[in-house]
Amino acid sequence: MDELEILGVIIDKKLTWAKHISNTAARAGQKLGALRRVANKLDVKGRATVYKAQVRSVMEYASLCWMSASTTTLKLLDSIQSKALRIIGVDEQQARMDLNIPSLHHRRQVAAASVLYKMHTSLCPPDLKALLPKPYMIRRATRTSLSMPSHALTEPVSRTLSTGRTFVHVAVHVWNGIPDCVVGEITDYGAQSFKSRVHQHLLGLRFSRGFLSLS
Structure with missing residues (x-):
């Protein structure tokens, strides 16, 4: 058996977490698409709230299990957050200071x-x-x-x-x-x-x- 799924977390035999994070990024990307479609109906704080509740929550499920993944693998999730900030309409500093959206690594x-x-x-x-x-x-x-x-x-x-x-x-x-x-x-x-x-x-x-x- 090359991999095992427990409570939604995919564990591969080498503990790279690559497949789990790839799947997580795909799910988060789908939800990000939904945020993009309703973005023009919300203000900045509303878009940030939807991001944190619907997208970021997906990317943080059981994060203490897979936080040992390589930097390259984790960048898949960082990329989703970067896209989200562009949809919200803020840069990283504004997101961190005004909207309580620091980096995923920080969290x-x-x-x-x-x-x-x-x-x-x-x-x-x-x-x-x-x-x-x-x-x-x-x-x-x-x-x-x-x-x-x-x-x-x-x-x-x-x-x-x-x-x-x-x-x-x-x-x-x-x-x-x-x-x-x-x-x-x-x-x-x-x-x-x-x-x-x-x-x-x-x-x-x-x-x-x-x-x-x-x-």
């Missing part, structure tokens, strides 16, 4: 960090909690180790590029880069508030990097 990072937050709580299923890495321990005083926040976790070892893009690896990398003030006190019902804070934090980082690259 996958926020989602991964948010699940990692939930893994610290008592509401997390035991099987998922078992994947939580151990707290980071300073074994040698370096600039990097001394700058780690108090909530930092040990980053899993990655021997391949695709492994390094899987959920736990990405989530821990993002988690370790978040200041203590953004994480705050971890509680059973604090995940939604944390999600909002990490979203704003990562947006701020990307804005700063973009500003510096232009200066």
Whole structure:
């Protein structure tokens, strides 16, 4: 058997996720066509709302499963969002700042960090909690180790590029880069508030990097 479909997710034997994402892009493209047909009847905010509810939701189904796909494969989805922004009538900066439409990569990072937050709580299923890495321990005083926040976790070892893009690896990398003030006190019902804070934090980082690259 070369592939298996579980709950709408196509898993191939090499875990490339190519077929699943290709199918996802095709479904999202069909819904984007529907948005294009009604676009002239909606204002910018209306078109953005339809995009987020009907198109982007398709492209984010079970995204933490297949986020390890190659950059080339994931660009199929990025292309759909780029087309959607042209239909909506905004550029990427306007979409991000005015309509809460950041990149799909950004949203996958926020989602991964948010699940990692939930893994610290008592509401997390035991099987998922078992994947939580151990707290980071300073074994040698370096600039990097001394700058780690108090909530930092040990980053899993990655021997391949695709492994390094899987959920736990990405989530821990993002988690370790978040200041203590953004994480705050971890509680059973604090995940939604944390999600909002990490979203704003990562947006701020990307804005700063973009500003510096232009200066």
